[in-house]
Amino acid sequence: MSKVVAWGILVVGFIASVISVWPEKTIQHPPGVLCPDPPIQENIDNPTPWLKGDFMITPLAKFRLKALVLSRENYYFGRESDLSPVDFALGWGRMSDQTVIDQISISQGSRRYRWKTSSRSLPRTMIETNSANMHIIPASEEVENKLDEVYRGSIVTLSGFLVKVTADGGWRWKSSLTRNDVGDGACELVWVENILVD
Numbered sequence: 773m774s775k776v777v778a779w780g781i782l783v784v785g786f787i788a789s790v791i792s793v794w795p796e797k798t799i800q801h802p803p804g805v806l807c808p809d810p811p812i813q814e815n816i817d818n819p820t821p822w823l824k825g826d827f828m829i830t831p832l833a834k835f836r837l838k839a840l841v842l843s844r845e846n847y848y849f850g851r852e853s854d855l856s857p858v859d860f861a862l863g864w865g866r867m868s869d870q871t872v873i874d875q876i877s878i879s880q881g882s883r884r885y886r887w888k889t890s891s892r893s894l895p896r897t898m899i900e901t902n903s904a905n906m907h908i909i910p911a912s913e914e915v916e917n918k919l920d921e922v923y924r925g926s927i928v929t930l931s932g933f934l935v936k937v938t939a940d941g942g943w944r945w946k947s948s949l950t951r952n953d954v955g956d957g958a959c960e961l962v963w964v965e966n967i968l969v970d
Contacts, residue, residue, distance in 0.1 A: 799925025800870065801840075806927055807868040810902075810951065811837035813934065826940065827855055829909075831933035833949060835962060838929045840868035841922055842903060845880035851943060852883065856907040856961070858919055860928070861885040867902035868927075883907065883959070901951055906960040909935070918967050927970040933963040 814834040821830040839862035847853040861880055866872050875891040876899065885905030910916035911932060922928055934947040947961035 797923040799923055803871045805869045806840055807838045807864040810864055828938045830936045832936055833934040835934045836931040839864045841924055841926045843878045843880050843924055856909045858908050860906050860908055862906055863903040865902040866898055900954055904960055906962050909963045911963055911965045915964050915967055921969045929968040930964050932965040935961055935963045
């Protein structure tokens with residue numbers, strides 16, 4: 773390995789480390805539910821796949837939601853990051869109410885969304901069914917540029933598709949199709965064709 777390549781890897785690693793610990797911008801809201809409606813999903817019976825680079829994208833369902841950004845996490849390394857550079861933890865219903873969010877500690881990492889609370893007034897099922905970690909695949913450069921405007925506390929409206937992605941070597945990544953699951957495989961993989969940021 774040449775010295776230039778080695779230095780390049782060190783510099784990229786350093787920048788990623790600084791970004792990961794830099795305080796993120798947070799938008800605060802007054803009390804009240806900001807995004808009352810759950811995501812809208814329409815499953816596709818006979819999907820027509822398409823290519824994006826080396827990835828085969830198969831749409832599983834039309835998808836649209838307006839949600840509060842509970843957290844965001846950028847990714848720079850690994851095959852997944854070539855396709856999906858960011859995850860949004862999103863909340864709707866009671867999980868878009870600042871008074872509820874203030875009682876929950878939320879974090880992301882390793883393509884997962886984690887939460888914890890000491891409040892006994894917040895049912896676990898309410899949190900789990902009114903929030904989700906979503907792997908964002910920008911469908912265009914315009915959408916990708918718009919992702920930089922999204923912060924913790926932003927309100928976003930996304931539309932596109934929940935998808936399955938395959939690539940050479942048997943690599944596979946598939947979206948959840950329900951908001952009621954938890955754990956591995958419970959995240960949504962979203963091909964985003966349009967995004968509005970409030």
